[in-house]
Amino acid sequence: MAVDRTHPQNLKSKPPQDSPFREVIRVFGLLERQMNPYFARFGISGAQWGVLRQLHRAELDGLAGLRLTDLSERLLVRPPSVTGVVDRLERVGLVQRDSLSTDGRAKQVSLTTEGRATVERVLEVHPLQIDRVMGGLNPKEMTELARLLYKLRLHLTALPGDSSATPASAGSLR
Amino acid sequence: MAVDRTHPQNLKSKPPQDSPFREVIRVFGLLERQMNPYFARFGISGAQWGVLRQLHRAELDGLAGLRLTDLSERLLVRPPSVTGVVDRLERVGLVQRDSLSTDGRAKQVSLTTEGRATVERVLEVHPLQIDRVMGGLNPKEMTELARLLYKLRLHLTALPGDSSATPASAGSLR
DNA sequence: GGTACTTAGTTAGCATCCTAAATAATCGAC
């Protein structure tokens, strides 16, 4: 019944351009839809990739692992959410959680051999996948898009109610 | 322990610009963090606002309501997700679900008087809120950002594996 | 040393979102 043709985005052929606000939201949704199946091919989710990738980066920096809090900060996700993602990664053996002798409260999360292998398998094709999803823009446009979003991000971070730099839900895809 | 200064985004003062891919994800997260508390002031969530807004639009177009499928299409969210959001809106009395005489399978969702009042209360301040979050860019930049994201969106929509135009998770904020 | 504050992590409970599968009703082809 009644596709609403008053709102032209419902014309099948070619939806019209919307406000930048809504374009951000739509593009994010579309990116998520592309990336999640992609990660699924490696047996992980986008959020899990976020954790594995940060742990891998930490290793490159000479760190054995990261605390849950470190992951929370790097992924811009609240600590309780990190607990859950790490739980699942631990259950499937890609990650391990060890107590720290230096701080009895903290736990250190680190890659297992299997986890490291998974990261490496993803990294082999990752740049290609990013190119694939971002391929709609030429290099100049990519640069400009990054600049504009960066400017917007600084504005948003400065806005009151930002609860000191911990955005939401973005743990995935990263 | 060890803020990682090898990756310069960890320098507290002013994070560096990242790839357009990641900037989209971050900006989305920051927008969500700003919008959800905003909607909470009206007693609704971002996803619920999406439904209420579409129903309100439908009314302006002379439609009494929308089927769950219509909502699913307009919100770019899968039907089972719409069921849940509408369930909660119905429970708090902002929306009602009626059977359609013309199609025994479908249900028509429509605003209650209370739901309509809520939409109107939000709309009074909504443009200001959008200005607030998007205020980091000047009009020219906004236009350019919208253009680039629109172009990227068309590319993403055309990509195989798009499952015929139903992106994820973007129901909120809309 | 002891008490109060802070920090790290988890638990509990809720809202979304998803996919897959079950119902139920309509459509279409014969």
Next chain:
DNA sequence: GTCGATTATTTAGGATGCTAACTAAGTACC
């Protein structure tokens, strides 16, 4: 007209994300 395919919605189960509240362990200050 009947039967199979399609369409609308819901249910079931899982992953993420959040806030609030709890435990345990460090830190600070007297």
